[in-house]
Amino acid sequence: MTEGLQGLNRASHEHGIDSATGLPGRGVLLEKLNSLPRDLDVALLCIDLDHLASLNEAMGLSAGDNVLAEAAKRISTRAEPSSFLARYGGDEFALLIENVANFEEVGRIASTLIEELMRPYLIAGKEVFVGATIGIAYTLKSQLGVAQKLEATTIDQALHHAKAALSRAKVVSRGSWLLYEPGMTPVLGARLHLETELAVAVAQGQFLVYYQPKASCRSGAITGFEALIRWLHPTRGIVPPSEFIPILEETGLIDRVGAWVLRTACQQLAAWDLLGHDRLTMAVNVSLRQLVDLTYPESVKAILSESGVPAERLELELTESLLMQDVRQTEVLLFRLKALGVRLSIDDFGTGYSSLAYLKRLPIDTVKIDRTFVQDITTNPNDASITRAIIGMARSLNLSLIAEGVETEAQLSKLVAEHCDTVQGYFIGKPMPATDTVALLASGWRLPPELIGRPTKTRTLLLVDDEESILSALKRLLRREGYRILSAGSGAEGLELLAKNDVDVIVSDQRMPNMTGEEFLRLAKELYPDTVRMVLSGYADMQSITNAINQGAIYKFLSKPWDDQGLKDNILEAFRHKELSDENGRLTREIGLMNEDLNRSNKALAVLLDEQARRSLVGQTALSVAQQTLHLLPIPVLGLDPSGMIVLRNEAFVGLGIDEDTISSLVGTLPSWPSTEVSYSDHVDAAGRRWSLAGRNLASSGHHSGMVFVFFRGVPHE
Structure with missing residues (x-):
C-alpha cells in the first residue's frame, strides 16, 4: 500500500466518504460486511493500483488523485450493478459482490477489471499507465467439498483473506488476480499485527528520542545533535527505525509522530540552553508526508514559538529522493521553511538522483556525505574521489559539510585533511538518551587534538615492509637524516598511517602478503597523489613494476640489498622532488588565487565603468533635456x-x-x-x-x- 503517499486525511475516508473518489471509506465497508447475513455467499475483491507511488513521485499527488478518481469510475462501470465498491486504503479498492453464482463469474469480473484498469490514463495532457493486481476471497461454502469446509472463508474473514491473496499476488503475479488459499495469511497477519502495535504505541507514547552528537573538525567541540526516533516496545525492547518508520509513513501515523519528535527535540534544545549550552544545533528528519503537507511550515513555526528556540538553531534534514518527489511543490515549501529562519540539509548525499541544478536552485544550507562513502574512504580510491568531489562542490556553493558514519581515527583524519566541516558517527558518539547527552556535554568532550591538528610540517617518510628486521635496519640508517619516520608491516597498515599523517615519501617492499608493494602504491597514488612512491625489493615482476612506473604509480625502483649512501641519496632526491612539486603547486595555487582576485577586480571595475558610463549618459541626457527646456x-x-x-x-x-x-x-x-x-x-x-x-x-x-x-x-x- 501507499496510503501514506496520498496526502489525505485518513479519517476522511475511514468512516465516511472518500474525498478523492466519492466512494465509501473503510469504515463504511466494515459496517457493510458486518451487516451481511452469515450464510450469504459473497466474493470480495481487493484491487490494488500498481505503480501509483511512482506516478506520485514523477507527477505529484494531484496526478495520483486524478488516477484514483478515474479508476473508481472504471471499476463502477464494469462491476455488477448490485456490487458495493469502497476505497479501502491509499491505492486500494474493495469490491463486494453478493449472491455469487460461481467461481468462473468472479474470475471473469476480475480479469475484466484488470484489463480496464490497464488502459492509459490522460493526466495533464500525457498518457500514463498504472495497471492493477487483485486478491479474491470467497465464502462459497455450498460449492466446497466436505474436506474443504474447514478452510472456507467466512464473511468475518473475507477482508483479511482478500488482503492476504492480494499481498501474495503482488509478489508472485503482479498484474493478475489470485484466489485466497490457506497459508497466505501468516505474512499479512504479522504486518497487520505490527500496524496494530504501532497504533497502540502512538496512543500510549511508547516512542523515545535519542540524540547523536556532531563535532567540529576545526575546534573538536560538539556543535549539535541529530534527533533520532526509537520505539520502546513493551516486550521486544528498542526496535530499530527501519522496521517501523515505513509503516508509520504508509499508515499516516508519521504526521503525529513526526510533530512529537520535532517538539521533543526543540524542548531538549531549550533544556540544554538552561545548562549553558546555548550554541548547540538540533537536526530533525523530515518524512515525505510532512514534506507534501502545505501546513507543515506553520507547524514548525508554532513548535519553535512554543519552545522558544531560535529558528537558526534548528536544521531540518531531507533525503535526496524526497527533494525530487515534486520539485515545484518542494521548492515552494522549502522557501517557506527557509523564511522561518531554519536551516535545511540534504541527508545521504550522493546516493540519490538529484540534479546539481536543483541543489543550486533550492535554499539548502548543508550537505551530509553518506556513510557509504566514508566507510572505505581510506582504502577505496573511488570513495575518496567522490568525497573529495562532494566537498569541492559544497565549497563552491558555500554549503556546510557533515560527514556521517565516522567510526575510526583514520576516517576522521582523512576527512580533516580534505577540509570537512563537521563529523558524525560512532567515533564521536552513538545515539544516546537525553540524560547521557547532559553528561557528555558536562565532561567537555572534544575530538583528539592530534587528529584534527596536523603536526608542523617536517619531511615525513613512510617505510612499508613485512619483515621487521628490514624496517629496523632502514630506521637505523635514516635516523640521522632528520626525517620523521613512520613504519608499517603491511599495505593495509600503510594506508592507515597515510590517512592519519601528511606523508611525503613512501618506500615499500614488493613481496608482501595480501597486498603487493605495487598494489599498495597504486592505491596510494589514487588516494594521496602528492606522495613520492618508491619500491625497495630484492624481487619484482619487472613487467608489472615497469607498467606501474610508466603510469606514475612508482617514482623509482630500488634493489635489495641496498647501498647505504645510494639509498640515502635516492630518498633525499625524492624529498627534494616532493618539495619542488609542493612549491610548484603552491605557486600555481597562489597564481590561481591572484587570477581569481584579478578577475573579480576586473569584473568590479567593469561594473564601475559601466555604471559611470550609464551615469554620464544619464547626465548628458538630463543636461540636453534641461537645455532644451530652458530654450523653450x-x-x-x-x-x-x-x-x-x-x-x-x-x-x-x-x-x-x-x-x-x-x-x-x-x-x-x-x-x-x-x-x-x-x-x-x-x-x-x-x-x-x-x-x-x-x-x-x-x-x-x-x-x-x-x-x-x-x-x-x-x-x-x-
Missing part, C-alpha cells in the same frame, strides 16, 4: 558661468531684441554673486529700462561655483 521656456533666461561669461540665451530672451552692447551693459550691472546665498531676486536698470529678474546658483550648497541662470520675469519696462 516662455520666460527670458540668460545663463552665466561663475566668471560672468554668457553661456546661454534662450529663445524668449533672444526674442526681446536686445543688442549685444545692451546685454553687456546689463550683465555688467548685475550684482556680484553673494558667497553665502544660492539665489536672489532684484530689479536692474540698464539701457534705459528696468528689468525684473531672479538668479539661481545651480551648484551644491556650500560650493558657489556652479552656473548662474538669470530668469527675467515678465517683459522689460521703463
Whole structure:
C-alpha cells in the first residue's frame, strides 16, 4: 500500500466518504460486511493500483488523485450493478459482490477489471499507465467439498483473506488476480499485527528520542545533535527505525509522530540552553508526508514559538529522493521553511538522483556525505574521489559539510585533511538518551587534538615492509637524516598511517602478503597523489613494476640489498622532488588565487565603468533635456558661468531684441554673486529700462561655483 503517499486525511475516508473518489471509506465497508447475513455467499475483491507511488513521485499527488478518481469510475462501470465498491486504503479498492453464482463469474469480473484498469490514463495532457493486481476471497461454502469446509472463508474473514491473496499476488503475479488459499495469511497477519502495535504505541507514547552528537573538525567541540526516533516496545525492547518508520509513513501515523519528535527535540534544545549550552544545533528528519503537507511550515513555526528556540538553531534534514518527489511543490515549501529562519540539509548525499541544478536552485544550507562513502574512504580510491568531489562542490556553493558514519581515527583524519566541516558517527558518539547527552556535554568532550591538528610540517617518510628486521635496519640508517619516520608491516597498515599523517615519501617492499608493494602504491597514488612512491625489493615482476612506473604509480625502483649512501641519496632526491612539486603547486595555487582576485577586480571595475558610463549618459541626457527646456521656456533666461561669461540665451530672451552692447551693459550691472546665498531676486536698470529678474546658483550648497541662470520675469519696462 501507499496510503501514506496520498496526502489525505485518513479519517476522511475511514468512516465516511472518500474525498478523492466519492466512494465509501473503510469504515463504511466494515459496517457493510458486518451487516451481511452469515450464510450469504459473497466474493470480495481487493484491487490494488500498481505503480501509483511512482506516478506520485514523477507527477505529484494531484496526478495520483486524478488516477484514483478515474479508476473508481472504471471499476463502477464494469462491476455488477448490485456490487458495493469502497476505497479501502491509499491505492486500494474493495469490491463486494453478493449472491455469487460461481467461481468462473468472479474470475471473469476480475480479469475484466484488470484489463480496464490497464488502459492509459490522460493526466495533464500525457498518457500514463498504472495497471492493477487483485486478491479474491470467497465464502462459497455450498460449492466446497466436505474436506474443504474447514478452510472456507467466512464473511468475518473475507477482508483479511482478500488482503492476504492480494499481498501474495503482488509478489508472485503482479498484474493478475489470485484466489485466497490457506497459508497466505501468516505474512499479512504479522504486518497487520505490527500496524496494530504501532497504533497502540502512538496512543500510549511508547516512542523515545535519542540524540547523536556532531563535532567540529576545526575546534573538536560538539556543535549539535541529530534527533533520532526509537520505539520502546513493551516486550521486544528498542526496535530499530527501519522496521517501523515505513509503516508509520504508509499508515499516516508519521504526521503525529513526526510533530512529537520535532517538539521533543526543540524542548531538549531549550533544556540544554538552561545548562549553558546555548550554541548547540538540533537536526530533525523530515518524512515525505510532512514534506507534501502545505501546513507543515506553520507547524514548525508554532513548535519553535512554543519552545522558544531560535529558528537558526534548528536544521531540518531531507533525503535526496524526497527533494525530487515534486520539485515545484518542494521548492515552494522549502522557501517557506527557509523564511522561518531554519536551516535545511540534504541527508545521504550522493546516493540519490538529484540534479546539481536543483541543489543550486533550492535554499539548502548543508550537505551530509553518506556513510557509504566514508566507510572505505581510506582504502577505496573511488570513495575518496567522490568525497573529495562532494566537498569541492559544497565549497563552491558555500554549503556546510557533515560527514556521517565516522567510526575510526583514520576516517576522521582523512576527512580533516580534505577540509570537512563537521563529523558524525560512532567515533564521536552513538545515539544516546537525553540524560547521557547532559553528561557528555558536562565532561567537555572534544575530538583528539592530534587528529584534527596536523603536526608542523617536517619531511615525513613512510617505510612499508613485512619483515621487521628490514624496517629496523632502514630506521637505523635514516635516523640521522632528520626525517620523521613512520613504519608499517603491511599495505593495509600503510594506508592507515597515510590517512592519519601528511606523508611525503613512501618506500615499500614488493613481496608482501595480501597486498603487493605495487598494489599498495597504486592505491596510494589514487588516494594521496602528492606522495613520492618508491619500491625497495630484492624481487619484482619487472613487467608489472615497469607498467606501474610508466603510469606514475612508482617514482623509482630500488634493489635489495641496498647501498647505504645510494639509498640515502635516492630518498633525499625524492624529498627534494616532493618539495619542488609542493612549491610548484603552491605557486600555481597562489597564481590561481591572484587570477581569481584579478578577475573579480576586473569584473568590479567593469561594473564601475559601466555604471559611470550609464551615469554620464544619464547626465548628458538630463543636461540636453534641461537645455532644451530652458530654450523653450516662455520666460527670458540668460545663463552665466561663475566668471560672468554668457553661456546661454534662450529663445524668449533672444526674442526681446536686445543688442549685444545692451546685454553687456546689463550683465555688467548685475550684482556680484553673494558667497553665502544660492539665489536672489532684484530689479536692474540698464539701457534705459528696468528689468525684473531672479538668479539661481545651480551648484551644491556650500560650493558657489556652479552656473548662474538669470530668469527675467515678465517683459522689460521703463
